Amino acid sequence: MKKRDIVDLIRAHYDHDDSQFRLIAQRVAGEFEQQGDQQLASYIMMQTSEVNSFVPQSVTYDTKFLTQIGTDDSPLPLPNVIANDLKGIINAVSHQQLGLGRFLFQGAPGTGKTASVKQLARILDRTLLMVDFNQVIDSKLGQTAKNIAAVFKEINQMPNLSRVVILFDEIDALALDRLDVHDVREMGRATSSILKELDNVNPEALIIATTNLYDQLDVAFKRRFDKVVDFNRYQTEDLVAAGEVMLNANLAAFKSAGHDIKLFRKILTVAPKIPNPGELRNSIKVAIGFSDPQKPYEYLALLYKDLMGVGDLKLTELRDQGFTIREIGILTGMSKSTVARELKGAETE
Template sequence: MKKSDVLDLIKYHYEGRETEFRNQSIAIARNFNKHGDTQLAQYIMGLMSQSDRFMPQIENPSEYLTPAKLDIGPLPLPLSLMNDLKGIINAVNHHIGINKFLFVGSPGTGKTESVKQVARLIGKELLVVDFSHLVDSKLGQTVKNLATLFNEINNLPFKQNYIILFDEIDSIVLDRVNQNDLREMGRVTSAFLKELDRLSPEIVLIATTNLFENLDKAVTRRFDAIIDFDRYTDEDKVEVATIILNELLKQFKNVARDLKLFKKIIYSSNTIPNPGDLRNMIRTSLAFSDPQDPHDYQKRLLRSLHSGKNLSISKLSELGFTVREIEILTGVSKSSVSRELSEG
């Protein structure tokens, strides 16, 4: 980034040239991202996404589209997934009609949050399709609603400023061959395919699903890229959990910050949960913790990871916890822990 870029930014701000200011801000954010300062790029784009000043709003809010709030905090993801998101951003910025993406994976793997991340990084507003209004029990009405939705999408002002999110798209396009109600499901899926084919190339559309195997194959072929989020190793999950903990600990005082013990607690689970579930467990453990006991959240997290059970001293030892760590997690003195282990 050149000094002139910053000077131009200040100039555009004081002259009230909002379009130039926005474009210059995006260019600076992309420059930071290109040179490895992803968090600063995310912060800049997050600020822009939250401000009405920089983003033209829909004059007549749609019945089917809901603007989503974009958080400005970092999204911890494995490097392989971060590289895929950067690839999507590059594809969109090349403006060559690569504009439809499908995120697949188990619940809690960060699909929806990653869509928000992409929106932040490229400075677009995120509009989420509201299936509660789109899907109608009346025969044929869903197909009509779908046509109306895509008409609204294709006629958005400033199309280049939006990302459309079909979150859990399996709600409307499950495999036509394997469904009981073949006629209605087939009509809806066929209508979606037709509308997807006439989508404006200026619109970025991202869909997510937990049920990739159940999607109609004709639908999956329409997407330019499919990103698999089921690629977390146990090490990835532990590192993500550590980032989540460090963020949450900023809100709490007088709690232990023993990251080594925290990681051992996560690793002690037979099957380490996905990041979304880990976030909920860590947040709840901290929220419910006794402010007089700095280690209480660690004890609660351990129980949460083991179906609410209190693990015995011998079990904790088998899992690799030291005598000192067992004392912290059980409240039993080190001498008593050592005695029990030697007798056992």
């Protein structure tokens, strides 16, 4: 067994990459077989074949209303209060006898609700299936309610249900349409249907719903969930820390880009409002993507303009916001002596 095989096995284990783990293990088994250790080779093959029967990736879920989507292992910096709630969900899933399996993630767009579901599915080593609302919602009278019943029938009869996470992403698409004054009765039927189905869902099902409009959800609907996780709990320091993680992750692929975390933090703290992580991630990507490769710090200037909502950099404003001469030089591409001279000239005008 080569050192490389040991390293690859450990990496596959911590990455939760079961298919890669089996491939490496079977390659190791073949090496032992060539060396004449048939017993050990057979044991390894037997163990990996047993694992194969329980790995969710080996099961194909082909249904009308559920779509399999990928999980996520990218950095997901969350405030401790939210991260602790997610750890609680992982613990609750392990205590199956308590029947805790319905969770609602609520919060503004970009706060990490859907990304957290993908991370949970990866950590729990489960296949992630998302309900396709395009298939569920129907303009025909009574059909949406029938489709909701069909969705839950698929869930309740699903093989290996304990190896799956069911995601109702932006469930307010169903729950809020009932407020449409032009179609109250139809969406009332849909709402009654989903409440009934949640009451009778298979206890093995792990269901997570997300919503941006929690306050407008029906009280009875909210009560169907064992735990509501509030993603609107970012403090300024949480958003700055999240931005730093996302910046480092994006800069890793750009060797020519300059790193100045202190200046990056200052840009975020002087902004009128730091965007939620989803929007901030996009702003960082765009700033890096639009920057000149020959100007290693231009992305910081672009990010500043985006967050401040300005088209040009003004030296006096930057100074008044607390940026040093060195930092102003980095943002503007000017030398420190030039910055100092122009600021001095501005004072004498």
